[in-house]
Amino acid sequence: MKKVYVKSYGCQMNVYDAERMTDVLAPEGYAQTDVPEEADLVVLNTCHIREKAAEKVYSELGRVRVMKQERAAAGRETTVVVAGCVAQAEGAEILKRAQVVDAVVGPQSYQRLPEILRAAERGRVVDTEFPIEDKFDALPALDARRVRARGVTAFLTVQEGCDKFCSFCVVPYTRGAEVSRPVAKVLGEARALAEAGVREITVIGQNVNAYHGEGPDGRTWGLARLLHALAEIEGLARLRYTTSHPRDMGDDLIAAHRDLPQLMPYLHLPVQAGSDRVLAAMNRKHTADEYRRIVDRVRDARPDIALSSDFIVGFPGETDGEFGETMRLVADVGFASAFSFKYSPRPGTPAADEAEQVPEAVKVERLARLQAALEEQRRAFNRATVGRVAEVLVEKPGRHPGQLAGKSPWLQAVVIEGARLAPGDIATVRIDRAGSNSLFAEAPGVPFDATNTSAAPSSVSTNVFAGEAAFAVD
Template sequence: MSDNPAPQSNARKVFIKTYGCQMNVYDSDRMTDALAPHGYTPTTDMGEADLVLLNTCHIREKAAEKVYSELGRIRDFRDERGPGAKKMLIGVAGCVAQAEGEEIMARAPAVDLVFGPQSYHRLPDLVERARTERVVDTEFPEEDKFAHLPAPRREVTISRGLTAFLTVQEGCDKFCSFCVVPYTRGAEVSRPVAQVLAEARALADAGVREITLLGQNVNAYHGLDAAGQPVSLGALCHRLAEIEGIARIRYTTSHPRDMDDELIAAHRDLDKLMPYLHLPVQSGSDAILKAMNRRHTAAEYIDIIGRMREARPDMAISGDFIVGFPGETDADFEATVEIVRTIGYASAFSFKYSSRPGTPGAGMDNQIEEHVKAERLDILQAEITRHSQAFNAGCVGMTFPVLIEKPGRNPGQVAGRSPYLQAVHITADAGLIGQILPVEIIGLAKNSLEGRIVTAATAAV
């Protein structure tokens, strides 16, 4: 990477469209940070961009086709600008790029640059190369990309708001038979403790009050401390809780096999660690869980939730479900509906199984017909919605600490988040933004809660 950033007089614009998970949101921010010392500023107007990047996700079916469709629209937009317009480079990043780099170049001649999630620290050099040649970089480099990525300027972090994502772990060693992540993100790697703490302190210094730790299997975190000893996610949360200014800590996404006693105890002992756990189970059927290579049973999952709720009685649970996995019978599906009833999820995401090329599930017999998947998904989503609505209704009359994040949709209104990630709208002055205040929940809206501040005094958190 060049040590001589482009002068500001040569400022260029970068437009990034982000698909998929929170890690892609974080990665898009880090791409912006990597380009900033080289004269690039972000824009939301593709028409003024010198560089357009699609940060892609490969989890769902037809994800690649959506990317090609979007690339066609961008190509047409660029061509319509005419021969006198400034050159616009087009790049594809993320997991689709990692999985299909050469194919993207073959199918989309307008693309100048394709690079995977492990190459962001090399982005400025890759962009410069792309001015004279088409570039593909989808190798898994030996160097730590986080050690080479520049930190964002303080004013940039401030502009991003009071909450922030912080990637602490990447990759996956679980090899669930439906999932492409091990092939697109690589093996599990954890960032060193000192590196994570330094980034968290910088966020706190810029006014961030809440951080969400990210990882494909975030609770598999095992970053090394200064003595070269591995540190668990629970221990990391204890260290992060000591940082002044950080009032709330969350993490996602977890795997049941990595929910250890130390992490459960951290929920018991740390008020800053929010009482909200996203723990995907995917199916309630042991036969399907085995076919998925999840390596846990439904009973083991239920036991984990029980131990978590014993440690933190106010804990709310979120989850992920896949219906229509190959071989799923009516009884298997009913077991999934039953685990929703047993756990009582505050929220959950559910999907029809989609075959991903290169995964074991794609070659399995007994693929489920689409209409059966659709029927099962409707039934499951209705059950999830029933529990989610009951959870929200149960919050009415309760008082929660709410982080006031921004102005509300209406004049004289502010918006924040409960400990359970619910949006809360409050009639209050915008001067309260940034504070954590006790808020009584007084009503329900379609996708949010309505609250009123119990006291004007700030909560020292």
């Protein structure tokens, strides 16, 4: 039995793609391993969003080169593949920079991995074409045994690519135009996941709320209608989606947060900046106040919603005053969690050619201030759950004996101690305390019945004053 080691960088899309790569390779006799030294095939599934993410790949290839040499000395061959968005963006350049690489495979081509590997036996290969055929049709059916081994939560890609063309982003160039999978294909994969024991599905896409798949009725379905259909699948207790764009938060999707108990009260809605001038330069197509109004509408529909976002500091030309507008937006909205980054120029994007690049020291200082404010909001959000009751989906054993690890409806990590539960159970627990990264809960008496929503918190509100977010569960 040959072994494959897949290391993924970046977004949830890459996590999904990595799992499907192992599914494609399984009929070829490859078993997955978490130990790279054991692997006959090493796949680095790359991300190109940040400059450091790309450079990490080349650093990793240096380590892989040494490992490949050591295995060769022991008489064992190793094939090395670079996949994902760096592969798509840099193509043959990877072969020039890293002689250790045998094949370069773009994110729209990994369904052809078996034939690419056979071609690589005759010479190094680059396959970064955008095929006409739907790659998902070429992927094998899900194997229930492998799905169960991955756990009780799963990602499900429903949409790829992006048509927004934000001036800082490479996604339209590496993943292509927006394409949505047909509803029937999505529902079929979701049913297979549920039948294998998956309890929570996160539907994903580069711009997932722009989903516009063909429905079985021949009409175009949006994300809201798709979520309603997914909620009807037996065994699926929880639904989430990511990543969203503010321009695609329609009334029907906001209403789904109100009407669907399976849709968890968590929304990742990137804003990127609080200055209208910067947002226009980013080509985000929304203003800061429009974002605030969307948040108000979502909170009106689902008062217990936990909000997450993305921020970029130091975008070309950003002034101190404009950065201050971002800080004001953070104070106004109040976030349960967030991802924040220094702007990094990506080759081929419009912003990379801007003359007014912000000095690195300024970006570092602004990021530190922003992250401090966001971290305080996150901690306040977690502290306010102490003493409250929440439903936790048990995912796996905890780090220590007698512990179980799971997630709250608001995507918080929760450690349950002294409970007799199994992965897949949804338990009503009382939160005892908040650690730095996790909540800790008392053991429940019985597993929570996912069909009974009466135990859910009745409301959650975020009140923001002078930059401090207070999260209250009633």
